[in-house]
Amino acid sequence: MASSRQPLAASTARKQAMLAARAPLVRPLHEAEWSIAFPLLQSLWPHLERASFLGRLREQARRGYLLAGAITPVPTGNRLCGVIGMREVHTLARGGLLQIDDLVVAEDLRRRGVGRALIRYAELEARAAGLQSLLLEAPPTAVPFCRKLGWELTSSPTMLFHLAGAGRAGSECITK
Numbered sequence: 001m002a003s004s005r006q007p008l009a010a011s012t013a014r015k016q017a018m019l020a021a022r023a024p025l026v027r028p029l030h031e032a033e034w035s036i037a038f039p040l041l042q043s044l045w046p047h048l049e050r051a052s053f054l055g056r057l058r059e060q061a062r063r064g065y066l067l068a069g070a071i072t073p074v075p076t077g078n079r080l081c082g083v084i085g086m087r088e089v090h091t092l093a094r095g096g097l098l099q100i101d102d103l104v105v106a107e108d109l110r111r112r113g114v115g116r117a118l119i120r121y122a123e124l125e126a127r128a129a130g131l132q133s134l135l136l137e138a139p140p141t142a143v144p145f146c147r148k149l150g151w152e153l154t155s156s157p158t159m160l161f162h163l164a165g166a167g168r169a170g171s172e173c174i175t176k
């Protein structure tokens, strides 16, 4: 009698494809979940250190920073496949805006709509807060992604000034 059962590898591959096709759930990450986000955030910011990571997040959260995660089902449970960190900023030039400080999707799950889902979540947050726009500092490699989602490149370069002695490795303290 011919069996209607699929070979195990084929059915697992099909299950994985079906699960991957589902839109991820995006929601704020609880403080107890922040450490799960560390590998993703460290892939974005390699200088991040685990020892100071939670303390820094706590300090940022105290000042209004929100870390949200995209959670997707995998055969073994749920997986955090991307994160977005954002905060509200108000300026005379731009009014109220949502600044996206961190956005990263796990390398093996890119190009499946996770980044889009994270940005959509930020848009909803911004609308709910009555803000006018969203802003993010994108590396050149992420510009096509941003453009695809309807974002425009600003003409102003971002300028940065490091304060001497302000805790940055390699900076020197001027004492006179």
Ligand SMILES: CC(C)(COP(=O)(O)OP(=O)(O)OC[C@H]1O[C@@H](n2cnc3c(N)ncnc32)[C@H](O)[C@@H]1OP(=O)(O)O)[C@@H](O)C(=O)NCCC(=O)NCCS
Binding pocket: 044, 102, 103, 104, 105, 106, 109, 110, 111, 112, 113, 114, 115, 116, 117, 136, 137, 138, 139, 141, 142, 144, 145, 146, 148, 149
């Ligand atoms: C940028 C990043 C967040 C995009 O996430 P992603 O999950 O791969 O993006 P999505 O799959 O949701 O892509 C949304 C759309 O942008 C397109 N897109 C994504 N990356 C692209 C790229 N490098 N070049 C061209 N188009 C791209 C997708 O094809 C998709 O278009 P479609 O809906 O018409 O198919 C991800 O590549 C990443 O984590 N990069 C490293 C970290 C980084 O650069 N962060 C900076 C944030 S701006």
